[in-house]
Amino acid sequence: MGILLTRRTRVIVQGITGREGSFHTKLMLEYGTRIIAGTSPGKKGQTVHGVPVYNTVGEIVREHGEVDASIIFVPARFAPDAVYEAVDNGVKLVVVITEGIPLHDELRFINYARRKGVVVVGPNTPGLMTPGEAKLGIMPSHVFAPGGIGIVSRSGTLTYEVARELSKHGLGVSTVVGLGGDPVTGLDFIEVYKMFSEDSLTKAVVVIGEIGGDAEERFSKYYASLPVKKPVVAYIAGRTAPPGKRMGHAGAIISMGIGDYSSKRRALEEAGVPVAETPSQIPFLLGES
């Protein structure tokens, strides 16, 4: 099963003719993702790796019927518009790969989408993937084997590192969800954990957090309050990060006394979530839990 995405999910790619959009359309198709069409204003009639291109999402819906999910590769200053276009055309899952979108624009489109019942993954995310089913993202698929571990992460390459460690120990992944590296994201750890807890394939969950904000602390509080729970193992990046400095991700910054490593680790451990010292320890902690 997995969450959010299966091979039947009808997907469109917004910004399909760009370098990234076209390259990853190819990789997603090869993985089995059901891409029905793409958009690129002014490029109607072209095809990208056999996928028809349209000027608008509305055209796609009229020609091909309902769309379940969209993945957005549009440059930062046009990405908010692309999100509104998807939401207003009834798309229920929107994955925003784009990095560098203005914070206030993100606030507006995330609030708008959530109010309309639309799930936004990202922005600034590697996307999501249900191994063996489909990929709606840019992660290297070969490091993710199918299996029973759900992964929810604020990071990209670090997630691939963890997935590789899991594979080495014969552990596969039910679904991997990249929340995104920005201060404000469409989904948080609590929401994705809830989805995993209702998924029959997922037996345990790996939470990959980092410094900045209090998403990990909020998750800990929620998790501690649950009467019945699936095992969770965590890793938090940024133990060595100094306060007030942005560590690559817009959201990875300790500011106004919030978001340091020790607070996150303490909260998770108090909630009964073991925290790995290095990514390589995660499979062992999963084995113990």
Add this chain to the structure above:
Amino acid sequence: MKLFEYESKEIARRYGVQTPRGVVVSSPEEAAKVAEEFGSVVLKSQVLVGGRGLAGGILKAENPGDAYEKARELLGKVIKGERVEKLLVEEKICISREYYVSITVDRATRQITYLVSSMGGVEIEELARKYPEKIRRMSVDPSIGYSPYMGREAAVFMEVPWSLSNQVDQVLSAMYKIMVDYDAELVEFNPLALTCDNRLVALDAKIIIDDNSLFKHPELQALYGRGLTAYEKKAKELGFNYVELDGDIGVISNGAGLTMATMDAILYYGGRPANFLDIGGGAGRERVKEAVKLLLTHPKVKTLLVNIFGGITRCDEVAHGVLEALTETGVSKPVVVRMLGTNEEEGRRILAEKGIIVYSEMDEAVKKIVEYSRGG
């Protein structure tokens, strides 16, 4: 991007927020002249680092001669690594109370949020730790914006005399407008002071602009990169995410999370990272070369760890990049490479010829570099 206090106050004044009268100076003579006009003054170092007050960056002067001496003391002083180039010289004003007000983005609720408190003049970190009950949060829906009841609510919570609640309304409303108009992450007045003649005045002001929004504000874009060290500036020009730390092991990795995890693993195995350098996606030969060169020539870097987890990265390209950097700089510092991706064997062979070991496991590579850094 942080703005200087005087820049933040200029913006605040444009939105109707009162501030003390002040002049920006860069010489003791100018400071003395301002004191001639204002009488008692406060000289405030204009730096971007926090905690300048405790670091001795703010001094008072009673007369022009005094102001001259104090300005000479402050100008050129280094506060937490940052050199003081300018002072804001302000009139000293009589105040009866200090409040805290700020507006920021609340990640949890995905809303814009005010933080207000009756205890101003204390850093918010300390306030939150010691007196969380003294802070009031108020969320603003970004699709609706500020509503005047918030000003009344804040006035009541901060115990501002009710006759002045309209001034609180003006300040809070201005803060919201600044937040949105300037694409700010933070607008903070701390303290917002009640003067002896019953005015609310922003004694200090801090505005942080969202870096991702700078393209909308060309006038601010030119200011980008202030407060960075020479290496941080160079790294920024090369398009790397780079932060300096205290240790001696240089770190190059791809992706923010993996770069932090690499630094953390160094600490875990007993070493100390010298920096955070995220080379970004699609690390080709040129970018690897530039990154390695930057760190090899850094005096604090004694050994260097390159950790590239490539989905589509070509390892032979990474290997060539590392070798070219070593050749071009002529620096011989121990280098350890960990890489995964396509053409791994070829990359391994290229580096082995020059005596550089390539690991495929991160832990092994980290242990090795820590061993090297200890002189092993």
